[in-house]
Amino acid sequence: MISIQTEDFDPAAEYQRLRDSGAGTGAIATFAGLVRDSGDLSDVEGLYLEHYPGMTEQVIEGLIAEASSRWDVRRARIIHRVGRLALQEQIVFVGVCSAHRSDAFAACQFLMDALKTSAPFWKKEITASGEHWVEQKNSDVARSDAWK
Amino acid sequence: MTADTITIRFFARLREELNTEQLTLPAQPGLTTGAILASLAERGGAWTQLQGEQPVMIAVNQTMAKLSTEVRAGDEVAFFPPVTGG
Secondary structure (H helix, E strand, O other): OEEEEOOOOOHHHHHHHHHOOOOOOOEEEEEEEEOOOOOOOOOEEEEEEEEOOOHHHHHHHHHHHHHHHHOOOOEEEEEEEOEEEEOOOEEEEEEEEEOOHHHHHHHHHHHHHHHHHHOOEEEEEEEOOEEEEOOOOHHHHHHHHOOO | OOOOEEEEEEOHHHHHHHOOOEEEEEOOOOOEHHHHHHHHHOOOHHHHHHHOOOOOEEEEOOEEEOOOOEOOOOOEEEEEOOOOOO
């Protein structure tokens, strides 16, 4: 299940919902990404996130389908926030239920790495002195390519 | 949008620098996304970056596409910078 939303999310509630994925689930891996005070710029005060409605959901559906074909994925949950976010706010949540930990870890990391380089989201850093659209990092592309 | 046009959308830094969220162009036989970028770049100013060194990502009907992808009447073409979510 995929949610693109401006509102915050509750990781504890998401975890409880993932626990309801059936008696075959033996492992849950979750990841949360937060707004940090430095990125391309230092003294970042917040972020603005934009996306391409429709395409975003379609791309993430495809990533979940790929993860499900490569690993045991009983349920996957992805939440990504858009709009204006302050320091330390939650940006993204990925949760995966599997029979075993190795599949849960791998699928969770794959989804996060692939999302960063293929889902149409763009981040803008906001500082006291101005705004800056974040540049895609070669290291992120390398991490995503490593799953191919 | 009418049946014989193509919708062009811009996102993020491109949307801001071009000061354009969306425009429509007439459809033509054999038109590619690369040809659209080349003709838009001829507008000069910020538009020249569509043919510049910074990569421009392309989607046709919300699926990633290439410069050689053909575009037909009714299609939605999007141009945007490399993505930076997560």
